[in-house]
Amino acid sequence: MSTRENGSEEEPVIRDNRKIDPETGEVRGADGGVDQAESASAVPPAAGPDLASVELATQLAERTADLQRLQAEYSNYRKRVDRDRAAVKEQAVAGVLAELLPVLDDIGRARDHGELTGGFAKVGESLEAATGKLGLSSFGTKGEPFDPTVHEALMHSYSSDVTEPTCVEILQPGYRIGERVLRPARVAVAEPEDPAPADN
Template sequence: MNTRENGPDQEPVIRDKRKIDPETGKARETAAGGADEQAAPADGAAAPGGDIADDLAERTRDLQRLQAEYSNYRKRVERDRVAVREQATAAALAELLPVLDDIGRARDHGELTGGFAKVAESLEGVLTKLGLSAFGAKGDPFDPTVHEALMHSYSPDVTEPTCVEIFQPGYRMGERVIRPARVAVAEPSEPSAAEEGAAAKAESPESPASPAGPEAGGPGSGSDDN
């Protein structure tokens, strides 16, 4: 203790002047209260810690959600960039298809010779590197999604709609069809009228033969009254 007793009738001597009330000059009775006030924050120290943990968990979830949104954004931007690039390339290749048609006609007529042949081969090589490819050949099954039928006929030589003539080849870039192939289509020949009649007769049940003689009620079947 900071007090010293000199006798039963003497006032205690206070060594710590911070505990002396300046108005009354007596010792302050706040030791117990101060201890309680100092203990109170210690008892409630767990509450701020719990709030910090909850706040940290919430901020972590926000960061994870933001990171996922940014990743999806990057994927979407890259996908759009690829689509725009493919669309621009397809538009440029479509403008060059008439040139390829002229080169093909010159090759068919034997006019693709000399330096012109070298230029044509170089152009076709560059377009092939860009993903351009031709399609459409005689004997291919007719596919309305990639073929444009300009003529239609029947033929006994086919068993399904078939491309029998290629008027203009088609071109695609990857899975994108830039121009459909223009073709003549033949279907299996229709059966003739005689064949249809024979088939119908073969499928129908045979009718029973009409009985002849008196039992059938034909001529002479009646009784002779004479």
């Protein structure tokens, strides 16, 4: 041992090189202190992974909502396109059939007068069958109540044989496609002679 200048002796330095701290039981590092890597692994991790999982869940929810919105928009678009396509088709068919109505009227008049015979009868039947397949139907029968939404009154009279405005003669049949009226039935209408008594 060496002595200091003032004559006092220098105290000995004691180094504890044990790998495990006897008081805490933790593993020490090379410098004699507690190994930071080991102690860090013993401590639970910070809340970083929880924050990341929350962000991932939020992003997943946003992407899912975007996908659902796109699917709804596409579904609405398809329905709108299908509806528009059906409307265009119906208008095109109605336009063609409206041009054929005078021909059908001629066929009907020829049939009523017994002039539709032979090959012309077959042609008329074929044309009527073809227009029927496209959805064209005729309406208007004698004796049915007068309905201004589907009938056009060309003649008017009074009769004791009816109790309400009635179609007593069909001058020209009406035609419709589904619920759409292409042409109203042109009719002669008869009304009761005496008004019905009022209810008291």
